[in-house]
Amino acid sequence: MITVKRLSKSFGDHEVLKNISIQVERQEVVCIIGPSGSGKSTLLRCLNLMETPTSGDVWVEGENLLDPRTDINKFRRKMGMVFQQFNLFPHMTALENITLAPTKLNRKSKTESGILARELLKKVGLTDKADAYPRSLSGGQQQRVAIARALAMEPHVMLFDEPTSALDPEMVGEVLQVMRQLAKEGMTMIIVTHEMGFAREVADRVIFMDNGMVVEEGKPGEMFVSPQNERTKLFLSKVL
Numbered sequence: 760m761i762t763v764k765r766l767s768k769s770f771g772d773h774e775v776l777k778n779i780s781i782q783v784e785r786q787e788v789v790c791i792i793g794p795s796g797s798g799k800s801t802l803l804r805c806l807n808l809m810e811t812p813t814s815g816d817v818w819v820e821g822e823n824l825l826d827p828r829t830d831i832n833k834f835r836r837k838m839g840m841v842f843q844q845f846n847l848f849p850h851m852t853a854l855e856n857i858t859l860a861p862t863k864l865n866r867k868s869k870t871e872s873g874i875l876a877r878e879l880l881k882k883v884g885l886t887d888k889a890d891a892y893p894r895s896l897s898g899g900q901q902q903r904v905a906i907a908r909a910l911a912m913e914p915h916v917m918l919f920d921e922p923t924s925a926l927d928p929e930m931v932g933e934v935l936q937v938m939r940q941l942a943k944e945g946m947t948m949i950i951v952t953h954e955m956g957f958a959r960e961v962a963d964r965v966i967f968m969d970n971g972m973v974v975e976e977g978k979p980g981e982m983f984v985s986p987q988n989e990r991t992k993l994f995l996s997k998v999l
């Protein structure tokens with residue numbers, strides 16, 4: 760579904776991604792782990808061209824995103840993104856946050872996107888919060904609205920960048936539960952996370968990044984139990 764080939768990204772003369780090649784299959788759940796500053800967020804941002812790679816290729820569903828003839832906006836809509844900071848529109852209710860993009864971009868009617876939004880609120884366990892404003896919601900609830908908002912575009916893949924890192928510990932579980940459910944339903948997901956327990960349980964594959972490179976990848980049962988690379992070992996010894 761996604762193929763990244765020899766992707767590099769520099770900011771000025773600082774090369775933050777170095778020759779990254781990865782592949783993600785349809786319905787696969789891939790967790791990306793690694794120390795702060797290793798380039799995880801930049802890699803996710805290159806996947807939907809929020810950042811432009813300096814070199815390399817990104818293929819999504821058989822089309823090269825870096826080909827100037829490719830309709831980038833069409834591809835962005837196929838990729839839902841959820842960030843550490845929920846970034847809900849503060850002056851809009853949960854329902855309005857979710858219906859905004861589909862009504863504007865998918866040319867769905869208000870009624871259609873309203874029905875979908877209520878289904879999605881149910882899916883994330885917030886049926887009763889349709890008319891609530893973000894400030895009246897907890898962090899965990901806001902993040903679940905943000906996930907529903909991303910799902911409203913009916914994406915083919917969901918990208919998560921540390922979706923639970925800004926949450927109080929007691930709210931982490933409810934967000935991970937929604938993600939676990941999505942994975943079960945077969946959503947293709949790429950998740951940057953520090954939740955090693957979650958990665959171990961839900962990921963089909965784990966990618967360890969350090970210093971702008973993919974250092975090691977493998978099944979969670981293998982990588983968490985017997986990491987091969989010294990840097991992976993060192994990192995895991997600190998976080999497990």
Ligand code: ADP
Nearest residue numbers: 770773775793794795796797798799800801802
């Ligand atoms: P991670 O998500 O693994 O913590 P990032 O992808 O955020 O890592 O950052 C990787 C490196 O790229 C860091 O050194 C960071 O300072 C640098 N970086 C990220 N975004 C920018 C930017 N827009 N301009 C300059 N440097 C950046």
Ligand code: MG
Nearest residue numbers: 799800801920
């Ligand atoms: Mg990051």
